[in-house]
Amino acid sequence: MKELLDDLDRWRSAGTAVAMARVVDLEGSGPRSVGAAMAVTEDGEVSGSVSGGCVEGAVVVEALEVLATGDRRMVSFGYSDDEAFEVGLTCGGTIHLFIEPLDW
C-alpha cells in the first residue's frame, strides 16, 4: 500500500471515490505477495497492481462494481487452462482479493 499513498491522498483530497483491492491470500505460485494492493477510482484511474498484469483488467471491473454498490467482497482468480479467454494467472496459482471502498 505504501506505493499507493501519494495517489490515494490526491484522490481523497479531490473527493474522488476510490476502491482498494488487496491480495489477502495466495495458493501456489503468484507473482505478487500477500499485501499487494491496487486502487481504482470511480473514473477508472488505477494505481498499483495485484498480479503480474494477468488479472488487473478484471479487478478494475470488480472494483467499479464495488464502488457502484458499496458492497465489500472477496474475489478469487485462478488458473484457467482450457478457456483461453478466461481471466486467470498464467503462472498456475490462485489469488484471493478483498475489494472495498476507501471509506474508512
Added chain:
Amino acid sequence: MSTSAEQPTINQPLFDQLRDAIRAESPVALATVIEGEFTGAKLIVQPDAQSSGTLGNADLDRVVTRDARGELAAGRSGIRHYGLHGEAREGAVSVFIESFAPPPKMLIFGAVDFTAALARVAKVLGYRVTVCDARAVFATETRFPMADEVVVEWPNRLLDEVGSELGERDAICILTHDAKFDVPAVVSALATNVGYIGVMGSRRTHDDRTKRLIEAGVDEGGLARLRSPIGLDIGARTPEETAVSITSEIIARRTGRDAKSLTVTEGPIHG
C-alpha cells in the same frame, strides 16, 4: 451483538492514522474483517499504543491486537479465523492482518566506488541505507546522495551505538577491504543479531583477514556467519554488477535458496 457500543463506526481518520504511521516508518498493522458480520470493520494495531477502531467486539479486538503485534514483529501478513468473541479454532470471523514493518536496514562500511552502486540497488530493494566510513573526506553526502544517512565514524563505534537495533531482516556490508577497518567492524557486527554480514575482498584478502579474525578471538561459529568474499558467484565485474551479486546473496540467504540459475532448477519461481 445488537448493542450499539459494539457496532463498528465508519471512521475516516483510520486511514490517516495508517498512512501517517507508514510514512513515518513506524511499525503498524491493519486488521480488516473480510468475512463475518462486520465485514470491512478495522483495527489499527501498533506495538506500544492502544489500538484504534474496532472489529465489532471488544474481546475480538483484544485477541486480534495481541495476534497482530506478533505478526508485526515477524513482518508477516495473512488471514486468521476467530469466533465472534475472538475464540481460537472457530470460524465465524475471518480477519486479514496486514503488517507494515519499517524498512529493513543496510549498513555499508567503507565509502568506496562499490558503496554508491550497492546503496543504489539497496534503495531499489527498499532498504534504509547508512554509509559509514571513518574518513571524513570520503564519507560525504555529496558522494552518496542516495543513502539515507552518511556517518563519519569508525564502524565498530557506530555498531556499539546502533547494533542492538539490528535484526534478522537487516544487513551489514563491509566493503573497506582494509584489515585495519575490517577486523574491528566484523567483530562488532558478529556481536549483533543482524541477519547478513558480508565482507568484501579478494580470496587473498579473505585468507589474510580470516587469520586476523581468529587472532582477534572470532570462533568457527562466527566465521561461518560471514559471507566472505561477499556476493554470489555470477562473475560480477563492475560496481553495479557487484551490487547485484551482493543483494542477490542477501535475498538467497533470507529465502534459504541455493541460488542456482533458474534454467537448471525446478519448482515455483516466486516461492
